[in-house]
Amino acid sequence: NAGVTQTPKFRVLKTGQSMTLLCAQDMNHEYMYWYRQDPGMGLRLIHYSVGEGTTAKGEVPDGYNVSRLKKQNFLLGLESAAPSQTSVYFCASKDRIYEQYFGPGTRLTVT
């Protein structure tokens, strides 16, 4: 099993550009999450999904959209990137007994 994978690993965007981060898991998990990690802030939940076709807002959803068209994939979109979205983004998935598995992270810089 690959576990949780994220693409890309690194990206530099200009302000106003758009991009999509892909998270994929091969563990048949129902729950998937997108977090951002900033210095001194810890992990903050952006959006999450409790199953295929469902999404919900987390703590810091503004400026992001998500889709869960297939159970194994959870996409995070930035429609118009801003410097405040410079961060490290982690995807995670969870099994029914609460263990959460993290992807390796995507380091995004918006200039």
Added chain:
Amino acid sequence: KNEVEQSPQNLTAQEGEFITINCSYSVGISALHWLQQHPGGGIVSLFMLSSGKKKHGRLIATINIQEKHSSLHITASHPRDSAVYICAVNGMNRDDKIIFGKGTRLHILP
């Protein structure tokens, strides 16, 4: 006040020292996690526990549900243990989101 508080925020110690990192939480939980993140690296789950104590190599995690407190201990610390250690808790319901502490940055000097 954060629902999950860790202490200390930063810790520097000499190689070989016994390390303790504390986590206190204010909500009802079904499980508590200890995570490890090396500089520039991904996040790895060390322990998930809902009662008692777990041990893996030189790492020991304990939890006291009544006191809403958990500790992570590292025996015979080594420079490769230098990382950020994050405490996180699951709420009581399966759909509850995980709440994260802000992490403890540990630096072990050779």
